[in-house]
Amino acid sequence: MKSRNELELMAKDMRRDAYKMAYNSGTKGAHLGGGMSVVEILAVLYGAIMKYDVSNPSWEERDRLIMSKGHGGISLYAALKNVGYLSQEEIDGALHGDSDYYEHPRKNIDKGIEFSGGSLGQGLSFAAGMALGLSKRSNDKSRVYVILGDGECDEGSVWEAAASVIHFGLKQITVIIDLNGLQYDGSTEHIMRLGNMRSRWESIGYDVFEVDGHDVLALQDVFRKESEKPQVVIAHTVKGKGMSFAENRVEWHTAYLTEELYRQALKELEIC
């Protein structure tokens, strides 16, 4: 178990790196909105929950994280740097020039990236296949965590995969839904009503937990729960979390930081 302080410090470090990457990328902008909504989720997973070995990245018994909402890449890079998969140089060079770390991460097991994200709706099927493979290899040590966006759940392929996870009894899967309520064009309620996500996933056969997606201790608790079924963690989050000027603002799905906003973001980070 990690303390609130430890996990929040990690989240803070991650935000600092994420702001830096976004700022370095210049006026092209970065996916700060949906990046910032998953910072605490990733901090808790990488800081307290998941098993992995940076010196042996393809360790069979590692837990796997599938970042299906690939536009959360900026925070994934920050988490991977925090735990030692990526170097400071790689963070400094990310999202511009000929870096290997662009907006949507490309699979690179040595660097802890299990899946190429960017095309929404594909991660859960991939995770199902991965979990089936683990089962076939009698590996009952590893868990597979999949992070989906709420808007991503508009994709029919999510629901194909959702049914198949239940059918194959893949209880080593935890689906995390980053429920920030916004998609590219506006609120999920306005663009494509998701209805009651909790009962929707329950009706398919999952154990569903809801949690404040920015409360590190609550996240840590929920990820430690045991189930006889595959799990869904609905994380209530704020898009653009941590930057007052970006929170809950759809235009920050992808946007760029001016020097002034960059400094403001850093300042807000130090205050909290």
Added chain:
Amino acid sequence: MENQKKFVENELADMAQRMKRKVLDMAYHAGKNGAHLGGALSCIEILAVLYGSVAGVQAQNPCAESRDKVLIGKAHCVLAYYTALYEAGFISEEDLDSFEKNGSDFVGHPLKNIEKGIEYAGGSLGMALSVACGMAYRAKHKGNGSRVYVLLGDGECQEGSVWEAMMFAANYELDNLVIIIDNNGIQSDGTTAEVAGMRDLKGKFHEFGGEVVEVDGHDINALKEAFGTEHARKPLVLIAHTIKGKGVSFMENQASWHHSVLNEEQYHKAKSEIEGI
């Protein structure tokens, strides 16, 4: 529109009976090509009620702007579909007899042909509901009162595109859209439970925003009543519990009769069973 609704209960039962006979004849004459018998026999009554009573289809004026539209997602039920179109006056006996003959337009999955009442080509599962949504949206936009009926298989509901479309139908409150699920519990490789662990279809459609009613898909009166369910600001979803291969003992609930060849002996046995002899 009303001219299609004159059928009373007995007439619908008679219509369904004639359809079954014809289905067996066509399957038999298709010879070694075989035919999709199981999923045709499961939706005979549904199609009889739709074409004989509920849907405002107009064989005399197939392109009428205000016509209701019936789309078939589980297009492998062509045998039942063609016979329903025949009963409703869209296609001729000659058309029926050409089934699965080289050069015929009436092949194993329907070709789009508005004149013949075929609103949408089928054969690739999971597509019809989105198209029905587009048609229902346009009908609402035009305000012409046209309704859209779409028949899906239960196995078909494994397609993610069905759920994309269902979310759309709920989001845009398509209350002129009726989705009928032929819930016969069997797909090509086995039962829907074995193959894909399908469970609680009612709950799922409810969760995706439909007004859901369960009904005995072989009970003509119950079907008529179910089609009359109020569904303000929501699409109506009828989950019709059916039996694949209904009415023929050796076909009922047998996945092997999803697509099969009917030999002479089986043909005569099947015929006598549906006649109740």
Added chain:
Amino acid sequence: MQEITKKNSRVWSRLGQRGTVCGVALLEILESMENAYVLTADLGHTSGLDRVMQKFPQRFINVGISEQNLVGTAAGLALDGGVAFATTFATFLTMRSYEQIRHNAGYQEANVKLIGTSAGFAIGMFGNTHYSYEDIALMRVIPNMVVVSPADATEAYLAIHQAAVYQGPVYIRLSDGLNTAIVHSESYAFEIGKAELLNQGKDIAIIAVGGVVHEAINAVEKLQALGINPTLINMHTIKPLDEAMLYELRDYRALITVEEHSIIGGLGSAVAEYMMGISHTTQLFRIGIQDKFVHPGEQGYVKSSNGLDAEGIYAYVKRVAESFGSDA
């Protein structure tokens, strides 16, 4: 529909292909055709459809992030007498919903207009998931489908207006970006299926398509300074291919196709398929993405690292010309 003037082409080049189609032309089309609909999959703002959604809320339909449903719903509107414009990133439009396109738009000839944005690698740092250099190949093989890839914003404007009145499915492949190069600044007879001759030279012809046409124009200028004068053609319609124009090239020594697309299945392949049947002497070279996933970066970076900028085209054509020696 507006006239093609210097002023308009300047304004449109600032908006780019996507901005011109989604922010200007579609608005005009919705105004003039009451049966027209515009559909998007959660890229309304990003595509520049804000004015469309404000002005025509009933005929602007957002399906959320569901591309298969985007194409299916568009087909439903179209099969019932509508004209449906469905737009999202080219990669998701053509690949996620490929079978829906084949079945609804191809097979049943639904009158849908598929507008693929961010085609090629216009979207820069987003990376390969958001690139599309297979889309021409995929769309071209579907019967009934027309495939158009405009060279600049003005041509995109003309193409979408022609597509609107054309009966049948059309795929329009757009590049993004603001302040794009101007190829056409005055009125010219754009017609789907009729290629445009940009320079009449000899022996070598460059056949280019899409946003790299202007790179080819710049390359030709540099080549002319060396005394090499290739013919230059803007093959904005890949299907149906302008075979009459290609026929005129049957005795050329070399044809060089240039496209922001894989060398497999796109313009280069289309030209090869035709030329093999009529010419015994012409050699064909294809500039495009080799059979690989590119290393992502900004559009200019990816273009230059794959020989698709003016410099790369220039060097390639020069090499071909020099290989012919003094008799060329």
